[in-house]
Amino acid sequence: MRGIVPSPWLEILLALAAVISGALIGAERERHEKPAGLRTLMLVCLGSAAFTMISYAFTSTTGDSGRVAAQIVTGIGFLGAGAILHDRSNISGMTTAATIWATAAVGMAAGAGHLVGALALSLLMRTVLTAVQGWEIRHLGGMRAVSIELLFEPDHGKTRIRIERLREVFHATARQMQIESLEDGQVRASIEVHLPRRHLRELLNSLADLPAVKEIHTSNIGGEP
Template sequence: MDQWVVLTQIALAAVLGASIGLERELNAQPAGLRTHMLVSLGAGLFTLSGAYLPGDDPTRIAAQVVTGIGFLGGGAILREGANIRGLTTAASLWVTAAIGTAVGLRWWFPAVATTVLALLVLSLVKYVEREALPRRRLLEITLTLEPDARLDRVEQEVMEALPRSRILKVSYSLTGQALVLTSQPQNGTSLSVIGERLRGLAGVHGVEISR
């Protein structure tokens, strides 16, 4: 009978991990269906191993699972220009490991309830963020300057050209021929409009914008 319970735990860990992984897979995230299934399976099996070893504490092994999943989550985080991608996927891997651990401890209801809540967060809350909350992505703007351009003057003109944008960081190249800005533009402002405004500034030779 115990073997059937263990088999049920392993199967349930795989199914719950697959539920979250499928959502990530459908959204073309770097860690998808197989990754989340394996994370949940591994966390569940580690917890089971700790529970059945004589004199061992399953919570101690569960703590090591949390440490190990941090390295896997770090691999899902990507940098694209001034923006960071993959934080939500890294968090979903962390939650999936917790679900697998709960299944290994036979906490059936918390494991299933957490899976349902995680799916609601990934789908419903994402819709609310997209439709109801303002979305201001970071832009990395590189301005190539004319040889005789004054950096302080160009920087002031940039502030005037983008009055409703938040300039979070300003840096200069070693040669003084490039100005790099990290900015949060106003919602709805297209990249072409931003590029056109900056290209028309005195002393600016070229504009490159990346997200």
Template structure:
């Protein structure tokens, strides 16, 4: 006996509602597969299952159709995954589409309670696990920052015309004094057998990795008249505990 249209419509409506609920959260997050996509995936999966049941008068095997749905959704999910350099985006969206198809398949097979439960778990994964994921990312970020603690020693060298040496030394001292995390250990000059030019070398100690301060100092002095070259490097490191 063919499935009554009322049961067909009810199961399709359940797939529609549950798919829309999943899509609402994705739409709110401004994802590429949002409200309409997840709703259509859920409804489509349910429709294929209902088609199988209707054509075979419940004598067929809807699980075979379900297997084909899983394969087909795999191609659809691959379309939303983008790779930019070393970054991959869209995996979460693709997984959501896959899950929406599962919800629709359950609804189409008449497993309403299971479909509702699956949709609830999907929503829980998005809403409940997202804050946890953000905290874990922050924890990893803080751990990376912790690895940069300790004492760092930098060697800063510049080559300039002899006439601007004193001016550049004063600028360098002023910059280091302004940064509380930096401390000047030594500052010396030499002509290196070329009297017209002077080589100024500073040994700087930093509380933590402070490469940005070195870059900032180099950028500032590069703009000064008479500077021909600037280099800097990490010359040593000491753990804060040691």
């Protein structure tokens, strides 16, 4: 690409390619309401592309252009670390952090002039984030069919929204959640899920972290151990 399109149209074209690439990845994260969504990943991709293009302005007498790329990787590492949440029983945000890191690589590819490669990489990342996750849930990790019974305070409907959000995140929405309102104002809900053991543990931990949830009981479906 470099040497074919004159400046400044080349830089404009590469910046637009970076924005589009970031949008392709960020749209999937935004749909799942992740901390790094559409605008964040568009800016990560554009910023990485801009720093890479700036690095081409350096010559051997003024600096080492390779250092710019190294600093991009380091800086993005700090940004990704901020997306990782850790508590006593669960670690979340690893996929988001990896997505930020890989999106920066896509931006660097665009800034280096590999326009088609950057777009192809963004499409490949979008495939990994969508198709691979579904395949992982269906085929890996020792699937378990479990009925989860919850007792929670409705909190003006907010708790149910949070529970439904977790069901969507963990792809546990195949069956309707059964709801029963109790005389004391609390709500009993029953959910049937079919998930890998690791994802089931993460779902249960996330449900337990909801302040309004008072009790959680699980039972296997179909006599599974």
